[in-house]
Amino acid sequence: MTTGRVFRRSAAAEPPTAVEADGSTIRDSEGRGYLDAAGGAIVVNVGHGRRSIADVMADQAGRLAYAHGSAFTSEPLEAYAREVGPYLPVVGPAIYPVSGGSEAIETALKLTRAYHLARGDADRQIVFARWGSYHGNTLGALDLSGRKSLRRPYEGWLGRFRHVSAAYPYRADDPGANAMGDTDALVAELDRAFIAAGPRTVAAFVAEPIVGAALAAAVPPDDYWPAIAEVCRRHGALFIADEVMTGFGRTGRWFALDHWGVKADLLVAAKGASSGYWPFGFVAASDEIHETVTRGGAPFIHGFTYSHSPVGAAVAREVLRILKAESLVEASATKGDRLKGLVTTALADDPAVGEIRGRGLLVGIELVADRETRAPFPRTARVTEAVVRSACERGLLVYSGTGNANGVDGDTILLGPPFVVTDVELDQIAATLAESIGAGTAAAMT
Ligand SMILES: Cc1ncc(COP(=O)(O)O)c(C=O)c1O
Known part of the structure; x- marks a missing residue:
């Protein structure tokens, strides 16, 4: 028995010790270099070893590292919200910052509920997601996720949410893939699922515009997203875009939805937002959702100790500056x-x-x-x-x-x-x- 040790995430009992990184290379304690063709977990959009981000982080931490989000706002947070807003495919976005993708997904779900309750639509409880998706490892986010191998051990704790087919043309109609490749069929399936759920019972549809690790960058047909967003609108269900992996330029546009000119009601971002320099993510809510939920000045009953972090906002702001400047x-x-x-x-x-x-x-x-x-x-x-x-x-x-x-x-x-x-x-x-x-x-x- 040891006096204390790391509960490893890696399959290797003794993984190499990473000591430094620069650009696209990580080096270990033996001096070995690794070309990081995955940016970690598709995270490090601006590259490793950015001194300016470390400086901004140290400066902000030296002045104000922490102030509770229920009592204070901070300059970097207010500035970041103003500066990132124009890049988000959301109308009049208000951002709710948290510590990562899973927390942001949970926040989007609870915000959805708060929105429907504020509108007197209490029966809207049903949330749809897709097979062949990943939305995070906390229980709510895992329940949305359609990646069966990750769900399997926890199946007894899951089952609140419903799933429709993935837009995955390569495996359209393969037995067991739960996938289709034809827009009309996919749209008709979602429409039928909403109708079968019952009028005014569907709260939201959650999906990755281009699927990340679950389906290795599966891209839907070009007419898919405009048609799916229209089905959501027609049924009064919120469209939640999970851009945790695809956001901040990963797919060659600021956000993957930009490929199709589609807007989300709620957009979830993390990973590339801080490029891995700080645990950070956020939900961007449309002006309509923000106004409805906060009407009368009531706060949204939710939050985490590390939400609305001034240092996280300062880091994300510097990452945004770098993305634009370069x-x-x-x-x-x-x-x-x-x-x-x-x-x-x-x-x-x-x-x-x-x-x-x-x-x-x-x-x-x-x-x-x-x-x-x-x-x-x-x-x-x-x-x-x-x-x-x-x-x-x-x-x-x-x-x-x-x-x-x-x-x-x-x-x-x-x-x-x-x-x-x-x-x-x-x-x-x-x-x-x-x-x-x-x-x-x-x-x-x-
Ligand atoms: C699309 C997507 N959503 C959500 C998450 C969860 O993010 P996190 O690991 O920061 O909780 C991930 C992480 O890989 C992701 O790729």
């Missing part, structure tokens, strides 16, 4: 096209590569046992794990997912490097990934 959202679009092209060329002859997809610097690779039939590898082969291990041995960090094909089988690799990634590094990512997929699939199948 045109990094545009960089994500152009470098993303380049990365997708390089990966497509490098993997052209690999029989295990079923599809390469995504937008901007969010690129997904779906691995299959058979390209023709799209049959997945069996989960017991642990192909994803072998590829991730092979990549890591070659000094390349990638993000991964499993279970996309039918809730158990399915292997995906997700790339999401910092937007400062260089052309040389993009070449390196594509070449090393191709080697790692070759080695990983071979090792897993022997």
Whole structure:
């Protein structure tokens, strides 16, 4: 028995010790460098080792590290809300800052309830999400999530929310995938689900505009989001966009909804908002929701010890400044096209590569046992794990997912490097990934 130790998150009993990072590279205590092609968990949009963010953080912490959000506001928070507002695909946004994506999702759910109650619509309790989605690991967020492998151990505690099909053209109509690829069918399904729930009973529909880790950057057909947003509006249900992974330039636009010119009633952001420099996320509520909920000056009954953090706001403000000053959202679009092209060329002859997809610097690779039939590898082969291990041995960090094909089988690799990634590094990512997929699939199948 030890006197104290870390309850590790990593599968390895003794993971390397990270000591410093710069640009797209993390270095460990042995001096080994890792090319971070995933920005951690698709987080570090502005790149590692930004001195200006560390300076802003230290300065704000030195002046005012903490003041409770129920009693005070702060200058960085007020400034951040003003400055980020114009970039959000929400009408007249008011932001409620928290410590991360899961907290922000929980906040969006409770805000939805508060909104309907304030309108006298108390029967609106039902929330829909989609299969093949991830919204976080707290119980409410996990219950929204349609990633079956994560739900399975906790199934007895879940079941409040309902799920409709994923917009996942590659596996449309595959048994067990709970996916469709045709907009008319997807829209009709949601409409039918709302009607079956009963008039004025649906509170909200929650979804990732481009799916993150659960389906490795699955992009819906172009007419999907405008039509889905219209179904929500028609039924008086709020449309909650989970842009935790896709926000702040990841898909080559400020927010993924911008690809389709669609606005959300509530938008959830985290990850890229602070680029990992501070635990930070927020819900942006439309002017109408904010006014309805706070009518009469009543506060929204909710909150966390670390919500409305002045340091978090100062960090997010500096991240926003960097994104604008260095045109990094545009960089994500152009470098993303380049990365997708390089990966497509490098993997052209690999029989295990079923599809390469995504937008901007969010690129997904779906691995299959058979390209023709799209049959997945069996989960017991642990192909994803072998590829991730092979990549890591070659000094390349990638993000991964499993279970996309039918809730158990399915292997995906997700790339999401910092937007400062260089052309040389993009070449390196594509070449090393191709080697790692070759080695990983071979090792897993022997
Ligand atoms: C789309 C999406 N929503 C929510 C979350 C949860 O965010 P967090 O891990 O910060 O709680 C994640 C995290 O990966 C995510 O990708």
